[in-house]
Amino acid sequence: MDLFRSYLHQQRLPLTRQREVIAMALFESGEQLSVDDLADLLRERGEHVGKATIYRTLSLLVQAELAGELNFGEGFKRYELQAGEARHDHLICTSCGRVTRFVQPAVDELQAQIAAELGYTVQGRRLEIFGLCRECQAALRQPRSGGDASAAEEAAGVEIGEEGG
Amino acid sequence: MDLFRSYLHQQRLPLTRQREVIAMALFESGEQLSVDDLADLLRERGEHVGKATIYRTLSLLVQAELAGELNFGEGFKRYELQAGEARHDHLICTSCGRVTRFVQPAVDELQAQIAAELGYTVQGRRLEIFGLCRECQAALRQPRSGGDASAAEEAAGVEIGEEGG
DNA sequence: TCATGGTTGAGAACAGATCTCAGCCCTGAC
DNA sequence: GTCAGGGCTGAGATCTGTTCTCAACCATGA
Known part of the structure; x- marks a missing residue:
């Protein structure tokens, strides 16, 4: 602010x-x-x-x-x-719309390498990965059930935020 | 077709x-x-x-x-x-609008790794890198000059196509 | 050749984004 | 505090990309 x-x-x-x-x-x-x-x-x-x-x-x-x-x-x-935040990207669930932000320095490195090889200077990027989140995968496997999962998520390490629903 | x-x-x-x-x-x-x-x-x-x-x-x-x-x-x-083509991504020049396609298997690997860590299954992705192409960088350095560059581009290896202008 | 059901195209409809302009208000000077 | 002026605001018009509508058309298979 x-x-x-x-x-x-x-x-x-x-x-x-x-x-x-x-x-x-x-x-x-x-x-x-x-x-x-x-x-x-x-x-x-x-x-x-x-x-x-x-x-x-x-x-x-x-x-x-x-x-x-x-x-x-x-x-x-x-x-x-995005003030002061590390550059991050998004995973988007195509079923429920949930958006998970993640920070993965390897993406920065890869992007720099690709741009350098093709003679570009980098100003920014947009990386969005589309797929199914854990909950929606579970819902597909067994159509009716209570909420669960989300436990192992902390172990991931790359995630920095999550919003949506 | x-x-x-x-x-x-x-x-x-x-x-x-x-x-x-x-x-x-x-x-x-x-x-x-x-x-x-x-x-x-x-x-x-x-x-x-x-x-x-x-x-x-x-x-x-x-x-x-x-x-x-x-x-x-x-x-x-x-x-x-995109029939039969390898999955590719784009570099976009923010100055002239040129679009350069590239294939970089490391992006697939990285994407799979990130998704797995966060419990997602991958359905697709969109990676766009924005920056300045070699010609526009050159044009910025010396405002008036003829066309040049584009020689070393073949050496890159990851590039598979280029269009726009 | 014929019946049928999906396709087509003009234009309306819709929605996100931008523009317009008269009136408002923030800023800096006093 | 007061004032002038320039930039900001908001309602609604406008623009533009996309989708919908529906009557006429046509590809398909019998």
């Missing part, structure tokens, strides 16, 4: 209540939010902010490299705060 | 002239085409095909796994034929 404030100051742009509220909502949620999600979230909090403003503020946040733009092929974009 | 024919036959779907023409255009171009690109291409060839039909046929091709859907964040989708 302070980073956003100083970015705006640095760019000689005013810090308005709307900008503060939008960044705050994105920051506090920690999820990948669409513009509609954000609008709903703000409405629930009693803040009325126009969609145009949400789009404008999000693109500011992206410019400031405080937020990342995501496209999971849903027909619209999602945004997530 | 034969693969598409047999897919349609297998699904008991008729092979129409439009379907043939659309698949042929995508196949012959070898590039990542948008629906508009395809419509233009077909118009140039004197074939009139409605957009709805192009969308429908493309989604058939994707279903048949003969085409892949790409999203480079341009606000629309692109499609490319």
Whole structure:
């Protein structure tokens, strides 16, 4: 939040209540939010902010490299705060929509190596792996059952976050 | 093309002239085409095909796994034929828009490892690396000059195709 | 040749994203 | 605190990619 404030100051742009509220909502949620999600979230909090403003503020946040733009092929974009976080990628469950973030330095290395071989300099990347999460695999195996699993997940080590449902 | 024919036959779907023409255009171009690109291409060839039909046929091709859907964040989708090809990814030049395809088995391995650690089964992935191609880097260094470079590119080894501009 | 059912195409509909513009408000100066 | 001015805001129009609708058409198999 302070980073956003100083970015705006640095760019000689005013810090308005709307900008503060939008960044705050994105920051506090920690999820990948669409513009509609954000609008709903703000409405629930009693803040009325126009969609145009949400789009404008999000693109500011992206410019400031405080937020990342995501496209999971849903027909619209999602945004997530990425301030200070390590570069991460996403695993997306094609059945329930769950999104699991992960950090894997080997991806950075591989990307750098590939780009160097082809003469490119890297500015960014988007890696999304689509598949079935553990729960959905289990649900497919035995159509009716209670919730379970999720125990061995800590052992993984690469995971840094998870949201959705 | 034969693969598409047999897919349609297998699904008991008729092979129409439009379907043939659309698949042929995508196949012959070898590039990542948008629906508009395809419509233009077909118009140039004197074939009139409605957009709805192009969308429908493309989604058939994707279903048949003969085409892949790409999203480079341009606000629309692109499609490319992928029949029989190894799974590949893309490097995209953020300056000139050039798209370079590459095959790198290490990406498959990494993806499988990550998914396994997080309990996912893999169905697919999308890896796009954004950066500056050699020509655009050169153009930035010395704003005015003729075309050059592209020589050392063969040495790379991972590259399998390149289109765009 | 014929019946049938899926396909086609024009245009409407839909939805995400962007633009417009009059009025508002943040900022910096005083 | 007050003020001027420039940038911001929001409602709604607009744009654009994609999907839907439906009557006419046509590929297919008998």
